[in-house]
Structures are given as structure tokens and as C-alpha cells.
Amino acid sequence: MHQWFLPLLAFTTAAAIFTITPGLDSVMVLRTAASDGRRAGVGAIFGIAVGLSLWGLAAAFGLTALLAASSTAFFIVKCVGAVYLVWIGANQLLRPRMALTTEAGPEQARQVEHRNAFWPGFRRGMLTDLLNPKAGIFVITFFPQFIPPATDVVAFTLVQVVIQVVLTFIWLGLLVALTVPLAQFFNRPVVVRRLDRLTGLVFIAFGAKIFLTDSPSS
Template identity: 45%
Template sequence: MDPVMQAVIGFATAWAILILAPGLDFIFVLRTSLGDGKKAGVGAALGVALSIGLWGVAAAFGLAKVVAVSHLAFEILKWGGALYLAYLGGMLLLRPRNVLVEDETKVSQELTRDRALPSSFWLWFRRGAVVSLLNPQLGIFDLSAYAHVMPPNLANPVAFCLMLTVLQVVIVLPYHLFVALVANKAAVLLNTPWFVNLLDRLTGLVFLWFAYQLLQAHPPV
């Protein structure tokens, strides 16, 4: 088998297995679709996919290496991401709702005071993008994974890395869109005050846990 094709298949398999494990992005999309509707869930999924693509492009051109080797850059991103997750988690814990959002054309007033955005789609698109973009571990993963699977003496390593980036987005986006759509269907059956209140509180705790975990991260030596 061609070494490039073998590397691509190996990377795609590893990436697919990785995203199937319920991580921050999965939980973020799931909760958004359950709590704020299909439009918000789709927006969150697209925002996450955008950031994954941006980190991949940064890794392809070596920009993510700055985060990996610069302690200051890593710490800025790490603390920014942790504080943002803590903010979202705190809002869910302190202001849990008792009913799911029924009108998807309105922004959830229980979760945000930002009335300038035209719909929940753009609000959660932005939040999904920020959550993933402020996670420096994504860039470090791309750097290490791309270098690990790259065949030796490759004529155009940047093009190879960009191909892997596209592959990441092509795999993760349909999966998260599927999660968003299925979760939205389930929300119809789960729209009870106790469940919605519990969902917000549990998700708030999960976000705070991920914020703590992010603070424990260190740049590779």
C-alpha cells in the first residue's frame, strides 16, 4: 500500500476512535442541542468543527508549534479556555432552568444576556468555536499526530497536514451533527422541569471539571 494512503487510513481510524469517546466537544454539542434546540446544537457543532480546522491549519504551517514551545502562549490559551468553561459551568449551576427552549428563533435568556445576536445558532456557533479554540491541547495533538504519521521524505508536508486537517473536520462534523439532531429529538420526551434542572446542573459540573483538567495541562517538554 502507498505510504501516504496507509498514513491517512491510520490517522483517520485513530481520530474516529478518539472522537467517539465522550469528551468536552461531544458533551458541549449534546447539552446545547438538548437544552437550546436543534438550531443551537447545529451551531455548536459547526463552531467546534471550525476550531478543529483552524488548529489543524495552524499545525500544518507550524504556528501551533509556538504554543507548544512557548510557555506564555500556552498559559494564556490554557487560562482563557479554563475561565471560559468555568463561566459557562457557573452560569448553568447558578441559573438552571426548568424548561427547555421551545422557540429556537430566540436566544436562551436563562443562559445569556446577549440580545444583539439574531438567533441561538450564532450564539452557540461562537461558543463552540471559542471552547475548542482556547484548548491548546488540540494544537499539540495535531502537531504530534501529524508528525507521527507523516511518511519520511515527503515532498510536500504542508499539503499532507492540510489533507489530515480536512479529514478531521469531515469525520467530526457529521458525527456531532448526528449527536445534535438525535439529542434534539430526545429533548421532546425529556422536557420536564426536574430533568432540565438536573441537566443544567450536571453539565455545569462537567464544564467545571473540564476547566480544572485544562488547568492541569502542561506544554510538552
């Protein structure tokens, strides 16, 4: 039996539990899929996966150690991430919409908007993940616990990144699949207003939580 099998099995089990635990990524994907459709939701998943991959690559090559070692670097990243989330949340809280999708405009324009919805979702998902320093700290503190001794750390970490990304795709993809069929319900004006305000509060809360997070070096 390969010496990596049991450590990777343990990592996959633990990572799966963390993945399905409700958090910022789940809220972001649900909100994006409900508001802008399946393409945008899938785009958000790909953006989150890219963000996770970049954090994982940084961890593999030691770059995220900067966040753990430097209070200044950690403070800058967490402030940018907190401001970004609070800005999104405040917009949804103060300016809730009457409908999740617009019915106005030519049919061709609506089709183009729908077709291009992938990239706004992608950008939102990637920025949400990259501007969350807790994601980087999670990678550099959680992943090494499963690395066996006398192992190529970079190679093992890269395998862990692939596993985490696959788990993320599976779980968030399931959320999108369950959300999109409910689009007609979500498109009711009263539901839209309440959904916008609720998710706005959630994003603001996540932003505050990130801002109040202490640097590991402090």
C-alpha cells in the same frame, strides 16, 4: 498505490477512535442541542469544525509550535480557556433553568430566536475549541505520527485536517440527531435542573483539567 493511502487509512482509523471518545466537544454539542434545538446544535458543530480547522492550519504552518515551545503562551491560552469553561459551568450549576426552551412571548419572537440560534451555538463551539490548548497540542503531536517520509508536510497535514473535520461532522451530527427527538423529555423541569447542574459540573471539571495541564515545554 499512492504512498499516502496507507498512512491516511491508519490516521483515519485512529482519528475516528479519538473522535467518538467522550470529550469536551461531545458534551458541548449535546448540551447545546438539548437546550436550544437542532439549529444551535448544528451551529456548535460548525463552530467546533472551524476551531479544528484553525488549529490544523496553525499546525501545518508551524504556528502551534509556539504553544509547545513557550510556557508563557501555553499558560495564557489555558487560563483563558479554563476561565471560559468554568464561567459557563458555574452559570449552569448556580442558576439552573426550569425549562430548556421558553414558551413566553409572541410566536414571531420565538421563531426569530429559533432561527438565529445557529450563531450562538457556532460561537460557543468555536470558542470552546480555540480556547482549549490541548486541542492544539493534540494536533501537533498526533498528526505528525502519520506523515510518511519525503512528503509535503503542509499538504499532508491539510488532508489530515479535512479528514478530522469530516469525522467530527459525522459523529457530532449523529449526536444532535439522537438528542433533538428527546427534547420533550429534556424539557421537563426536574430533568432541566439536573441536566444544567450535571453539565455545569462537567464544564467546571474540564476547565480545571485544562488549567492543570502542564506545558509540553516544562
